[in-house]
Amino acid sequence: MTTVLTSTTEPTAGTASTFNALMEQISQDFEELSWLRNLTQRIEHCDVCTDTASVAGELLPQLCELVGAETLLLIESAQNASQPGECSLRVSHCSGEARYAAEVAHEVVTTFADRAQSRPLVLNGLNSEEQQLVTNGQVRSLILLPLARHDHRFGWLLAVNRRLRNRHADEAGVPLPGLDEFGTVEVGMLQSAAVLLTTHAHNAALFREKEELLVGTIKSLVRTLEARDAYTRGHSDRVAAIARIIAREVGYSNERAERLHLTGLLHDIGKIGVPDQVLNKPGRLDDDERDAIQQHPEIGYEILRSIPSLEDVLPGVLHHHECLDGTGYPHGLCGEEIPLDARILAVADAFDAMTSDRPYRSGMQVSRAVGILTEGAGQQWDPEIVAVFLSQREAACAACGLVTEPLETDV
Numbered sequence: 001m002t003t004v005l006t007s008t009t010e011p012t013a014g015t016a017s018t019f020n021a022l023m024e025q026i027s028q029d030f031e032e033l034s035w036l037r038n039l040t041q042r043i044e045h046c047d048v049c050t051d052t053a054s055v056a057g058e059l060l061p062q063l064c065e066l067v068g069a070e071t072l073l074l075i076e077s078a079q080n081a082s083q084p085g086e087c088s089l090r091v092s093h094c095s096g097e098a099r100y101a102a103e104v105a106h107e108v109v110t111t112f113a114d115r116a117q118s119r120p121l122v123l124n125g126l127n128s129e130e131q132q133l134v135t136n137g138q139v140r141s142l143i144l145l146p147l148a149r150h151d152h153r154f155g156w157l158l159a160v161n162r163r164l165r166n167r168h169a170d171e172a173g174v175p176l177p178g179l180d181e182f183g184t185v186e187v188g189m190l191q192s193a194a195v196l197l198t199t200h201a202h203n204a205a206l207f208r209e210k211e212e213l214l215v216g217t218i219k220s221l222v223r224t225l226e227a228r229d230a231y232t233r234g235h236s237d238r239v240a241a242i243a244r245i246i247a248r249e250v251g252y253s254n255e256r257a258e259r260l261h262l263t264g265l266l267h268d269i270g271k272i273g274v275p276d277q278v279l280n281k282p283g284r285l286d287d288d289e290r291d292a293i294q295q296h297p298e299i300g301y302e303i304l305r306s307i308p309s310l311e312d313v314l315p316g317v318l319h320h321h322e323c324l325d326g327t328g329y330p331h332g333l334c335g336e337e338i339p340l341d342a343r344i345l346a347v348a349d350a351f352d353a354m355t356s357d358r359p360y361r362s363g364m365q366v367s368r369a370v371g372i373l374t375e376g377a378g379q380q381w382d383p384e385i386v387a388v389f390l391s392q393r394e395a396a397c398a399a400c401g402l403v404t405e406p407l408e409t410d411v
């Protein structure tokens, strides 16, 4: 037997309102779950080379809507280099209303930082004294969270002014009391974002430290090499600097341009295996001596290939003496067979070699070196890279400490 349940009562205004409120709540819960899922995916794919502001740019706009804040800010703090012990604050991301973001950020952090050192500070209904402290009453409510790990503070997350939402109004549209305040739900969601941003900032800082250590070690190694030959002192630094300028201009990402800078520092490291009498011989080299010096790309490759974190510098080190027409060494590669890193380094290397002093000759004038590069474009060097170099000639000369003189083609 089937029992059919029927309702004989019409829905009242009260039950409709309750139903609508429930639907709104379900919708809100779904949005929160969706945002949390997005957050976990970000944790999985967080790249330490991405700056924290970019991570915030992907997470905070939606979070600003979810917590109903007028403004949500990421404020990064950095040690002040000129005044040790002091930090400077910088708004590196702003979601929502931006009209008073920077002003509010500085005043709120300055005023309330002591009360938010280790836990979120939630203020609803600032007293008149607090309101006067913060931008003449523009702030009604706020959440301030520290982004800190151990003793290191990366910055702050700040939500300003809870917005009134339609669903928090009664049937006549009058806002219900207390619903323009931040509560535990909003604090919890901001804490989740703060954990991710802090972890990312911490990992990025560790990565930068590791990179700085690696670059410092490599520079020491290069100094050791260049100490054997006073006339090439600074050559690797200059090649690295010019290569980075070209790389940025041809569209390398910042990360890839920095790796090419590292490759430039290391490009001649194989000369460590070339005998002193060959390396420092003034004048022309005989065939055996030329063979010995032409082994330096492969020696450099062998030295570096056992270091996994330097895997991406190997093509540039090995192939920076290849020529576009296949007459270079060590493998006689042609055209685009030559890795782009190596084609960039070849131009940077040639320009510095031509313009720097050697025991048997003075460095060429920039205009003459530019003429040789232009003539050799298409045979020895990649013409597109030469063109990019010429467009960046002044920056390249500045990196080498050279004075540029006007070329005939310059107007």
Ligand SMILES: [Fe+2]
Residues within 6 Å of the ligand: 267, 268, 296, 320, 321
């Ligand atoms: Fe070289």
